[in-house]
Amino acid sequence: MTANPAIVSLQNIGKTFHLGAHTVRGAHDLSFDLHSGRTLALVGESGSGKTTCARIIMREYIADEGQLLFHGTPVTDNTPKGLKQYRKNVQMIFQDPFASLNPAHTVDYHLRRPLALYRRDLKGKAVTDEIHALLRQVELDPELVAPKHPHDLSGGQRQRINIARTLAVGAKVIIADEPTSMLDVSVRQGVLELLNRMKRDLGLALLYITHDVATAHYVAEDIMVMYGGQILEWGDVNAVLSNPQHDYTRMLLSAVPNPEIRFDDPQSRLDPTAVNAVREQAKQLHPHVKTAGPNHFYRHTAA
Numbered sequence: 001m002t003a004n005p006a007i008v009s010l011q012n013i014g015k016t017f018h019l020g021a022h023t024v025r026g027a028h029d030l031s032f033d034l035h036s037g038r039t040l041a042l043v044g045e046s047g048s049g050k051t052t053c054a055r056i057i058m059r060e061y062i063a064d065e066g067q068l069l070f071h072g073t074p075v076t077d078n079t080p081k082g083l084k085q086y087r088k089n090v091q092m093i094f095q096d097p098f099a100s101l102n103p104a105h106t107v108d109y110h111l112r113r114p115l116a117l118y119r120r121d122l123k124g125k126a127v128t129d130e131i132h133a134l135l136r137q138v139e140l141d142p143e144l145v146a147p148k149h150p151h152d153l154s155g156g157q158r159q160r161i162n163i164a165r166t167l168a169v170g171a172k173v174i175i176a177d178e179p180t181s182m183l184d185v186s187v188r189q190g191v192l193e194l195l196n197r198m199k200r201d202l203g204l205a206l207l208y209i210t211h212d213v214a215t216a217h218y219v220a221e222d223i224m225v226m227y228g229g230q231i232l233e234w235g236d237v238n239a240v241l242s243n244p245q246h247d248y249t250r251m252l253l254s255a256v257p258n259p260e261i262r263f264d265d266p267q268s269r270l271d272p273t274a275v276n277a278v279r280e281q282a283k284q285l286h287p288h289v290k291t292a293g294p295n296h297f298y299r300h301t302a303a
């Protein structure tokens with residue numbers, strides 16, 4: 001019995017891609033939960049399977065194995081109506097804040113659309129009031145920002161509009177795929193702080209996807225380290241980062257000059273040479289990682 005049951009759960013999820021004669025396991029035996037008011041960081045280098053995992057949760061990919069559950073019930077309705085109902089609750093924020101906004105339309109339009117689709121109870125002035133409330137929620141001045149087009153906004157402001165759109169829909173779960181990696185270092189902290197505040201104030205469940213292990217402890221309570229489509233290590237973020245048990249996690253951390261360095265410090269970026277070294281060492285240590293058994297995993301249990 002838990003006081004905070006999972007909103008979204010993955011149970012033994014697997015997804016294999018077929019590329020001609022080759023197969024790639026994008027996800028293998030993934031099991032984890034997303035809880036209200038908590039952030040789970042999904043960390044791994046490029047190609048580890050993070051986006052595959054996000055797409056399975058968004059139901060853009062259908063898993064070959066395992067089950068996706070929403071409030072404990074298997075999600076099986078793949079009709080447009082079923083998908084719309086699911087995506088009212090589960091939304092995604094993408095890496096590129098510009099690509100997800102239509103340059104021809106104003107901020108007001110971008111927020112009016114989801115309200116028209118998902119908040120049909122709102123009419124007339126109540127819609128404008130809601131748009132202004134959403135903009136205030138993401139710490140933007142409604143009078144100034146609502147009439148603007150995406151190109152009039154900074155990267156950080158655009159990402160805040162994308163966050164406001166997920167709130168307009170009424171999402172309970174947000175999948176944030178590298179939400180700050182294309183932003184100036186100077187505005188990253190503000191966007192992550194906003195996500196943290198929304199998680200606390202609105203009880204959102206967040207999956208924070210990043211290749212940058214140094215930012216994970218800033219936003220997440222829990223962390224999973226992924227490699228080759230599998231979870232290699234997971235648990236409390238401080239426990240994992242301060243006492244990593246898996247060789248791969250250790251190597252990822254050793255590629256960061258100092259895990260205590262703030263994420264907005266350029267020194268916290270992974271050194272590409274070190275990352276290459278990590279990858280090569282991991283391949284040697286775990287040559288069969290794609291079919292690895294339980295001995296290859298480590299789970300930090302609560303103290």
Ligand SMILES: Nc1ncnc2c1ncn2[C@@H]1O[C@H](COP(=O)(O)OP(=O)(O)OP(=O)(O)O)[C@@H](O)[C@H]1O
Nearest residue numbers: 017024025026044045046047048049050051052053
């Ligand atoms: N649609 C697809 N078709 C074929 N292979 C795919 C597809 N999507 C992902 N893959 C493969 O699955 C593996 C995991 O890819 P994925 O994009 O999930 O990794 P990632 O950790 O998100 O990487 P990145 O950080 O670069 O986005 C990779 O080997 C990738 O080539």
